[in-house]
Amino acid sequence: MKFFILCFISITVFFSACSPESAITISGLSCEYLTDPIGIDIETPRFSWKLSDPAHKREQYQTAYRILVSTTPAKLKSDIADVWDSGIVASGQSHLVPYGGSKLQSGGDYYWKVVIYDNLNQASAWSKTARFAMGLLDRADWKGDWIIHPTASPERHIWFRKALTLDNEASTAFVHIASIGYHELYINGKKADERVLAPAISRIDKRSLYVTYDIASLLKKGNNMIAFWYAPGWSRNNFFVPLVNQAALLQLNGKTTKGEAFTLHSDESWKCAESYSRNTGRFQFLDMGGEEVDGRRYVAGWNTVSFDDSQWIAAQKVIPLKDGGELILSAQMTDPSRIIEAIPVKTITDTVPGIWRADMGKSFTGFIEAGFDGLQAGDTVVIQISNRTSAIEEQKQKQYYIARGENGEKFCNRFNFFGGRYVHFTGLKQPPKLADITGYAISSAAKRTGYFECSDEMFNRIYDVDRWTYEMCNTEGVTVDCPNRERLGYGPEGAYQTTWGLGLPCFLTGAYYVKNVRDWSDVQNPDGSINNVAPQISRMYGSSLNGAANMNIAWEHYQAYGDKRILEEAYGTGKRWLDFLNTYVAEGLLTPYDTDGYFLGEWVSPGPCFEYGDTVEALFFNNCVYAMTLDFFIQIAEVLGYGNEMTPYRERLATIRTKMHAKYFDPTINSYLNGDQVRTAFALYAGIVPDCLQQTVLAHLEKDMTGEHPYFNIGSFTRYPYFHVLLAHSQFHEIISGILSKTSYPGYVYFLSQGETTWPEAWEINHSECVCIHTSYAGISAWFIKGLACIEPTVNDSGYRTFTIRSSEGAKTLTSSFPLL
Structure with missing residues (x-):
């Protein structure tokens, strides 16, 4: 049944404008997708702006x-x-306009504005002033040494400090810090900015991201103290332990108001000491651990000028990579991790003797802050995290606070986080009060700009939980599977559906996904193979879906933003990956290339069911992925002008499609293998189905979804091709609406009815290994934005330069906004 949708859509267009006679106003100035970025290392940055016309x-x-x-x-x-001065350039381009002047200086500080001319050639008013500052562009710009504490054990958090004297006030001053692990920068006792867990994750045995801080306003004439707090972070992971040293590198450059240059860098003249906190756990699978804070070791003012550091020791110079190799230094050009919400406690109970349970009201990723009274010196409070009331602790998420014996003592995470809902306290001498406990949700998700709301409150709840799940699995500059058990950037969960369905339509993630594509390039092996996570390392090939992640992200990013640079980044990696896969092709089809059996097919479909190894399901799945990836690669090459090099890849694609159909099509059911939704949808998306059978196979899928399996009979790996197929054909919109409304297992409303506040790992939420904050099923928002709101880019266009708003089905009055328009 067809219905009319009343649709109110808030659209901000990416065009440009300028002049006192034109009513057009300019806003949203950005450089390399970021607002006033400090410390970029793109030598030819690009400028963007948005336009609006109050007169409509x-x-x-x-x-x-x-x-x-x-x-x-x-x-x-x-x-x-x-x-x-660009001069007046006749162009409608207002997005990613490249800088065209002389070479920008390393560490340079720049200001820009833009004026545009409208359709009557009238100039707008000038935009407001925007800013960008360059990072350190050459290794020679870093004058200092990597430094460590010479005797501290590897789990300790370390304080470093160095005095700086200025004869005059500072006019400009930037600190650049690279750390193999986390850091927090302090100037004269004040934290330099609000970011947490800096820098974002990278493959730290190959690339270290550095963060640039503008500290001019924190400096003063006379004596100053430059200090930072270091924590080991991912250098504690078993893969990285034999490869990297837990070290940091700092460079400060500035000028006074009198034009005097001043500088400071890390070396063995810096003082250091062990702080009062340390990591617990090994930062790896099932042991991400937590933090221990020892209140007896608390030291006030360690980062101020007046503090006496005479008992501190000298830092030690060290090479960052233990094999003596060169570590790439790159600017962190993506949004930082930050606290996005303070979460009050909902209830506190003592259902288990001696253990107090604080229910935070919803699952989240982040920190816990708790105040304590009545403790004696040396008393230990154990803080354990779970997502279920049936457990006190899950995934070894445990924090410790050792009291110094005063009232008003306080614990708060700083250099590790957890994922959960219930916080358990053991060792308290007095019952905790609601006001004593606060949760802090952290995320590195970019600014949220996409919104959806409709008359169906259940759809609104699904959208909100989908978005929250994405934010809670988006930490440290990468979308992870889960924040507690593994915390790894898997391809199927971190790319594909979360990118297409959430990251791109709901957040300003242009810079974020540029980093993500480079992360996948960084984990490619010399033979062209790609492991199953990025930027961390796990020496398993996993599914071919992992290796194709960078091409998928790059292609979807290009569709959204029209940025060819990201395609260039993905092209070389993709070519080496496809050539690696080709060495495992026999009789036109891909065969298992992972000797450990991690040739994964669909994952956690209802059952839960898992496909891997040389099973026929895994073979079918991976060959569909191979065909899909070849198609992505060919399209990328054509955009970049490399189409004449694609003949062998087009031949491979044609062969695999023909062979797959011949081998797996069953005419008695008009589908492939067993005819389930995974096989049917993926065959359609990968182009396995001949044109003459498209409608027949689509009819089989429609029949299955309305008959024997009236639910999403898929797992976490097939969501991207599955929903692409459904959204491309109008007959499925009402079916999707019906399935989403069902309260029975398996389904999204079923999750909500069971009290879930983030999506779990499996449809079977009580499965013993099911994690409750997971991206397995995240990305259903794609249907709300692209299906119900019906906002789509024009075919064969990119960057939403042109787009379509079409009518939809389902009696829903909705409001939606979309950040790319």
Whole structure:
């Protein structure tokens, strides 16, 4: 049955404008997708802006622009472009416009603005001033040494400090820090900014990300203290332990108001000491651990000028990689991890003698802050985390606080986090109060700009939980499977459906996914193979879906943003990956290449069912992935102008499609293998189904979804091709609506009816190994945005330069906004 949808859509267009006579206003200025980025290492950065017309005139658009770049705000205000004046450029482009001036200086600080001309060639007013600062572009710009505490055990958190004296006030000052592990920067006792768990994750035996801080406002004339707090982070992981040293590198460059240059860098003149906290656990599968804070070792003012560090010892110089190799230093050009929500306690109970349970009301990833009274010196409070009321502790998530014997003592995580809902306290002498406990949800998800709301409250809840699950599995600059058990950037969960269904349509993730594509390039092996996680390392090939992640992310990013640079990043990696797979092709089809049996097919479909090894299901699945990946690669090559090199890849694709259909199609059911939804949808998406059978196979899928299996009979790996097929054919929209409304197992409303506040790992939520915060089923938001709201890019276009808003089915009045428009 067809219905009319009343649709209110808030659209912000990525075009540009400028001039006192035009009513168009300019906002949303960004450089490399980021607002006023500090410390970028792209030598030819790109500028973007958004336009709006308060008069809402029809057929309004940008016909030209002019960009000015200056070294100071004052010069820019006077229209003095001492770095670059683009001149008036006849173009409607307002997104990713490349800088065209002379070479930008390492560490340079720049200011820019833009004016545009509308369809009547009238100029808008100038935009507000925006800023970008360059990072350190050459290794020679780093003057210091990597330093460590010479005697501390590897789980300790370390304080480093060094004095800086200025004869005059600072006008500019930047600190650049690279750390193999986490750090927090302090200037004169104040934290440099609000980020946590810096820097974002990288493959730390190959690339270290550095963070740039603008500290000019924190410095003063006279004596200053530059200090940072270091924690080992991922260097504790078993894979990295034999490869890296737990070290940090710092470079400070600045100028005073009198024009005097000053500098400071890390070396053996720095003082260091063990702090009062340390990591527990080994930062690996089933042992991510927590933190121990020893209140007896508390030291006030360790990062201030007045503190007496005479008992501290000298830092020790060290090489970052134990084999003496060169570590790449790259700017962190993505949003930092940060606290996004303070979560109050819902209830506190003592159902287990001696253990107090704080119910935070919902599952989240982050920190816990708790205040304690009545403890004696040396008393230990154990803080354990779970997602189920049936457990006190899950995944070895355990924190410790050792009291110093005062009232008002407090514990809070700093350099490790957990995922859960219930926080258990053992060892308290007094019952905890609601006001004493606060949770802090952390995420590195970019600014949320996509919203959905409709008249069906259950759909709204599904969308909200889907979005929250994504945010809670998006930490440290990577989308992970789960924040507690593994905390790894798997391809099937971290790419594909979460990218297409959540990250791109609901958040400003342009920079985030640029990093993510590079992460996958960094984990490629010399033979072209790609492991199953990035940027961390796990020496298993997993599913071919993992190796194809960078091409999928790059292609979806290009569709959303029109950025060819990300395609260039993915192209070389993708070519080596496909050539590696080709060495395992026999008689036109891909065979298992993982000797450990991790040739994964569909994963955690209802049952739960798992496919791997040389089973016919895994073979079918991986060959569909191979065909899909070849198709991505060919399209990427054509956009980049490499189409004439694609003949062998087109031949491979044609062969695999023909062979797959011949081997697996069953005409008695008009589908493949057993005819389940996984096989049917993936065959359709991968182009296995001949044109003459498309409607027949689609009819089989529709019959299965309305008959024998009236639910999403899929797992976590097939969501991307599955929902692409469903959303591409209008007859499935009402079916999706019906399935989403079902309260029975398996389904999203079933999850909600069982009290889930994030999506779990398996449809079987009581399965013994099921994690309760997981991206297995995240990304259903794709249907709400692309299905119900019906906002789609035009076929054969990119960057939403043109788009379609079509009618939909289902009696839903909705409001939606979409950040890419």
